[in-house]
Amino acid sequence: MKFIIQRDQLISSVQDVMKAISSRTVIPILTGMKIEAKQHGITLTGSDSDISIESYIPAEEDGNVNIEQIEEGSIVLQAKYFPDIVRKLPEKTVEIESDENLKVTIRSGKAEFNLNGQDAEEYPQLPKLQTDDSFEISTDLLKSLIKQTVFAVSTMETRPILTGVNLKLADNTLTFTATDSHRLASRKIPINDTDIEFPTIVVPGKSLNELNKILGETQEPVEINVTNNQILFRTKHLNFLSRLLDGNFPETSRLIPDQSKTTFHVKTKELQSTIDRASLLAKEERNNVVRLTTKENNVVEITSNSPEVGTVTEDITVQIMEGEELKISFSSKYMIDALKAIEYDDVKIDFTGAMRPFIIRPVEDDSILQLILPVRTY
Amino acid sequence: MKFIIQRDQLISSVQDVMKAISSRTVIPILTGMKIEAKQHGITLTGSDSDISIESYIPAEEDGNVNIEQIEEGSIVLQAKYFPDIVRKLPEKTVEIESDENLKVTIRSGKAEFNLNGQDAEEYPQLPKLQTDDSFEISTDLLKSLIKQTVFAVSTMETRPILTGVNLKLADNTLTFTATDSHRLASRKIPINDTDIEFPTIVVPGKSLNELNKILGETQEPVEINVTNNQILFRTKHLNFLSRLLDGNFPETSRLIPDQSKTTFHVKTKELQSTIDRASLLAKEERNNVVRLTTKENNVVEITSNSPEVGTVTEDITVQIMEGEELKISFSSKYMIDALKAIEYDDVKIDFTGAMRPFIIRPVEDDSILQLILPVRTY
Structure with missing residues (x-):
């Protein structure tokens, strides 16, 4: 096997494939990266049995030549050293060559690495999936x-x-x-x-x-x-x-309440910053619990207290508040995670009581749903 | 104590002072940060007994007002929470107030933190150094x-x-x-x-x-x-x-050879990259040893080998090579550290044999000196 490749192309493919390679695997050859050269291009493969990644670099693409002087063949290289070597090579092109004794030579400028490869025949075949469905x-x-x-x-x-x-x-x-x-x-x-x-x-x-x-x-x-x-x-x-994971995923649709007793709309980022501040003192407490209390005039109060350190209180003005008064406690981490995932400026939060799960949705998009179970604090 | 301060000014001072504060200290009050308000400005103090840092924020500077409504006083706050609180406050100004019960209130916008402080009288006095000498x-x-x-x-x-x-x-x-x-x-x-x-x-x-x-x-x-x-x-x-550390620092001047048997000049960055590549395969070996061999025509060869992984060889062209032929092995880490510290484009390296320390200096500046002991590999 032999080819001369653009270093930047190789770096980016190697980085992708490395995400599947683990140094802790029961199959020793999977600590390596498989390199396969064909006339039309090079394929890099990495796998930890759970995840397998193949990255293909075509010899030519959009009129640009990525790879030259290809002699077909394949080899497995120790993945521990290969990414650093490629990244630190001095020139823009890299020559990679393997011989019948599985010796691999990597050349770039005046730098030459001689590495011990492994036989690509011993690398597990990835399952071929049908592409019909x-x-x-x-x-x-x-x-x-x-x-x-x-x-x-x-x-x-x-x-x-x-x-x-x-x-x-x-x-x-x-x-x-x-x-x-x-x-x-x-x-x-x-x-x-x-x-x-x-x-x-x-x-x-x-x-x-x-x-x-x-x-x-x-x-x-x-x-x-x-x-x-x-x-x-x-x-x-x-x-x-x-x-895929074996087993039955729980039926979750019945968890989601279909009515609401207290509802408000609020600016996503504003609520997220307020919860973030309230969680600062609760760092070591289990789950960083904060409490939300509805007040008059469209105001919601977020509080947290840590007996040794102190307390924090912040009012936040919400839009459209409807329904019953509410005091509820929940994990600030879960709330922040949910608000970060929303990707919209305004959210609607529906509560059905202090002990029941509540729902966070973008005001303008029902396809995204975040549900959080409250924490009992009384 | 009470004052209203620009948040950005406070953040930057708090960050500096935190560098002296350790959560592991035998003196409990040193896990806190001392805040002292005078009419002319605020002083923050942190210490771990080895290092003490005082940062001063003047009430006014260059016509800008940093701090307003100062009521003099002092308090010690738990340093574990204070930097995060200040960094995440919603507004550009912060009000900090303490009462006679050592309760501290931090207000910004609608956010209010109530923290337990400690008596500043219990904070150790920093030694006052004379400023004459x-x-x-x-x-x-x-x-x-x-x-x-x-x-x-x-x-x-x-x-x-x-x-x-x-x-x-x-x-x-x-x-x-x-x-x-x-x-x-x-x-x-x-x-x-x-x-x-x-x-x-x-x-x-x-x-x-x-x-x-x-x-x-x-x-x-x-x-x-x-x-x-x-x-x-x-x-x-x-x-x-x-x-300061107690004890006698060794007399180092006699370690530095006053003659040279092999000398060359080389581009600092070029040698650094070459050594860096040569060290890639030697990651797990003790000290990442690489070998340098002088060759003809102003060429120096850098090699390294790791029996299980492979070998790496790179020639580098140097300027002005004089003296005896040389083969010498040394820690790539020490060499890279020394070259990084040089801050000049060209270095001069003076060797006095494979078993003697060698010297790296900028070609144009004798005031910087790096010395490395070689590694015995024969």
Whole structure:
């Protein structure tokens, strides 16, 4: 195998693929990165068994030459050193060559690295997913769906199914739902150009976080393919494959109250800053609990107190307050997470009493829903 | 005590003073920050017994009003919460008030914090240094002196005196020297406007690192005062006081070879990048050892090898090579630290054999000297 490649192209692909590579894996060859050269381009592959990422660099694209002097072949390189080496090479192009003894030479300018490779034949084959049952959404919309839900997955392995995000495609609607059983985040979008449906599946939160990091802010389409135990996200030059979680995701729709006893509208950022300040003194307390009290004249009071340190109080003026008086306590962290995910200037909050879950939604968009369970403080 | 202060001014002073405050201290009140209000301005004080910092905010300066409605008094506030509170307050001004029960109220906009303070009478008095025996240097020059030497202090507590930087003022020359016994960094500057001299003193490396962080890149003067066991750095609005280390700093002048058997000049950045690449494979080896070999035609070869991973070789063209052939091994980390500290484009390296310390100096400036002991690899 041999080729000469633009260093910047290689750096960016290597960075993407590294997101799937773990130094702690039971299959030793998976600590390496597979490099495969064909006349039409180079493919880099990394995997930790849960997530697999393939990044493709075409030899030519849009009239630009990315790779030259290609001799076909493949090799596996230790991933621990390769990214730093590529990043620090002196020239704009890099020559990579491997011989029959699996010795790899990396040259750039006067610098020459000689590394021990491993046989690419020993690298596990990635499952090939069928591309028939696929649908597309734009990259930036997929990133929004991930960001608005994935933070609510459970970090506890006691109920593994809750460490994933529930995806459902039915009636031309795609729904992402995550819950750690103290809060819930969900977002729906219409998918019009497809007949396919898939039953409820659960994608590990970790996979979606890594996918979000790799995808750029672009409107290019992502093709999504689901089988029994895998999901594939495919962009122009990237295949991102994740296993699914086994088990039944809890039915969450009945958690969501369909009536409201107290409602107000408020500026998202204003409430977020107020809650943030109120949580400052509660740093070490469990869950950073703050209390919200409705007052007259469209005023809501946010308070928190930490017996040893002191108290904090702040009034915030809300728009359109309706319904009963309310005193309720909740985790400031959950509230801040939810408000950050909203992505709209104004939110509507619906309460059904101090002991019942409450709902936060953008005033102008019912497709995003954040639910938080209050904390009992009396 | 009461005053209304510009929040940005307060934030910047609080950040400076926090550098002296540690949450782990044997004197509980030192986990707090002392605030003292006088009609002419506010003084914040923090200390961990080793370092003490006082930051002064004048009520008025250059026609701008920083502080209003001052009622004199003083209080000690828990430093753990105070910086975050001030940083996150909603408005541009902050009102701080304390009452006779040591209750402190912080108000900004509609936010109100009520904190428990401590009696400022219980806060230790900082020693007052005499200002007679002082000399001045510019802030940016002091920062250079620190950066060019402090990285070479020892991090091991086995020889505590080596964890500090040796300062000497004699014959109108100020010298900073640091060594961890494997390498040495030193810089001299002339001090013309003073008659004072002080014997060799040793300032903790940690103190100088904190001082460097607080001082801005400016040519404003810093006044330096030394007594038996303290050093005071004083700028317009800041007093930075550090204890000195007890003990005798080793006599280092005889370590420095006065002859050279092999010499070359080289571009600082080029050598630094080459050494950096050569060290990539040696990450886990002790000291990241690289080898330098002189070759014909003004070429120097840098190599490194890590039996399991592979080898790296790079030739670098040097200017003016004189003297004997040489093969020498040394820590890449020490070499990179030394080259980073040089601050000049071209360096001169003088070797006196593979087993003897070698010297790195800017070609155009003899006042900066970096010395490294080689590593035995045969």
